[in-house]
Amino acid sequence: PYPIYDVIRQHGPVYKGPDGRWLVTGYNEANTILRARHFGVKHVWSAEDLQQLKDSAFAITEALMFLHLDPPDHTRLRALVSKAFTPKRVAELQPAILQIVQQLLDDIQAKHRLSERSFDFIQEFAFPLPIIVIAELLGVPVEDRGQFRQWSRDIVRVENAVRFAPSVDQIPPESLAEANQVAHDMRSYFRHLASLRREQPQDDLISAMVKAEESAGTLSEDEFLSACIIMIVAGHETTMNLLGNGIFALLNTPEQLALLKEHPEITASAIEEFLRFNSPVQMTLRVAKSATTLGTADIHVGDELIILLGAANHDPERFPQPDQLNIQRDNIQPLSFGAGMHYCIGAPLARLEGQLAFPELLKQLPDLAFAAGVVPDELAWNENFALHGLKTLPL
Numbered sequence: 001p002y003p004i005y006d007v008i009r010q011h012g013p014v015y016k017g018p019d020g021r022w023l024v025t026g027y028n029e030a031n032t033i034l035r036a037r038h039f040g041v042k043h044v045w046s047a048e049d050l051q052q053l054k055d056s057a058f059a060i061t062e063a064l065m066f067l068h069l070d071p072p073d074h075t076r077l078r079a080l081v082s083k084a085f086t087p088k089r090v091a092e093l094q095p096a097i098l099q100i101v102q103q104l105l106d107d108i109q110a111k112h113r114l115s116e117r118s119f120d121f122i123q124e125f126a127f128p129l130p131i132i133v134i135a136e137l138l139g140v141p142v143e144d145r146g147q148f149r150q151w152s153r154d155i156v157r158v159e160n161a162v163r164f165a166p167s168v169d170q171i172p173p174e175s176l177a178e179a180n181q182v183a184h185d186m187r188s189y190f191r192h193l194a195s196l197r198r199e200q201p202q203d204d205l206i207s208a209m210v211k212a213e214e215s216a217g218t219l220s221e222d223e224f225l226s227a228c229i230i231m232i233v234a235g236h237e238t239t240m241n242l243l244g245n246g247i248f249a250l251l252n253t254p255e256q257l258a259l260l261k262e263h264p265e266i267t268a269s270a271i272e273e274f275l276r277f278n279s280p281v282q283m284t285l286r287v288a289k290s291a292t293t294l295g296t297a298d299i300h301v302g303d304e305l306i307i308l309l310g311a312a313n314h315d316p317e318r319f320p321q322p323d324q325l326n327i328q329r330d331n332i333q334p335l336s337f338g339a340g341m342h343y344c345i346g347a348p349l350a351r352l353e354g355q356l357a358f359p360e361l362l363k364q365l366p367d368l369a370f371a372a373g374v375v376p377d378e379l380a381w382n383e384n385f386a387l388h389g390l391k392t393l394p395l
């Protein structure tokens, strides 16, 4: 389903594109680069950019997210979150997630009984589920969830406008002002929540992070706040797209839909295949820190590499018949959560959400189908190339 990747692939798995950046489409090559220590992340802003953007709450927040940092800062900040975001904490969320899934499905069915013929899967299920789960995980009180949902929407919108502007000079001033406002509000919120939890710890991620921060003692307040906010930025739209892209792929492949309905026990494998087939994150960037060769590619210090995770997941050398959805595929292991030191810290949570959501959806809405008049190939996808998901999915 991604003809552009096939075109790039014809030039080899690691190809120097017209603008001088390397385009990586091979599975093995992408895997190797992500795991190698001599490739670093690409910083969101250069030192000059940051100087120009000084006092920007948004720039500070983004720059200090550990996804955008190399060791030793990355190691230090990731360790703090890993200490708090344990497998046990994820497993304990199971009953709460199931309850949220059921509540969302009840709401959809109630509307249907009121004779609404269709609903938007993205707005009514895929968007709210992960954000409510993240709120629950972090320990955001129920009465603040509306505000939390709004920030989550806002941060993605402003991110698109600000981070992906061609240069700092070209960021529309009103977008930067809005981005700073959202970042400022979120930072104030988490500062306040953390101080409450410092006084009276609860069984939530913020309390666990506060505890880890106190025992490590090596964290600035800005770093701590960025570590809280990255949970929303990295965990929301990605999981929403796993749900949306997964259902979309299934509805386009009726025999696979029938198979999963009949065999919910293969959901875990189906989720890996959804992640492979329509990767929620299509690409990430790296910069070479030392000269190296990869096959016939001579990579120089400072070269930028665009790792096309979505293309690697369709590499015909690694996946037979890559453009076919096959929820029983052997040994899938897609690169959708990345690999190496930046491997997604939320992968167990995203998988758990899928594991609970897909079977429940198919059980409770057994006649799920595209809404009348929908032409699947004509549905609109979000413009953001890295975060790949549908704008709407009327079912």
Ligand code: HEM
Binding pocket: 066, 067, 068, 078, 134, 230, 231, 232, 234, 235, 236, 238, 239, 242, 280, 281, 284, 285, 335, 336, 337, 338, 339, 341, 342, 343, 344, 345, 346, 347, 349, 350
């Ligand atoms: C990192 C994908 C869900 C938090 C990453 C990376 C990918 C990814 C590809 C690595 C990026 C890189 O190497 O440049 C996904 C997908 C998800 C998902 C496809 C859902 C299906 C989540 C969730 C959370 C989360 C639910 C948290 C609640 C993070 C964080 C990082 C990360 C904090 C940075 C890790 C680091 O730099 O060490 N994710 N993610 N993600 N993800 Fe996820």
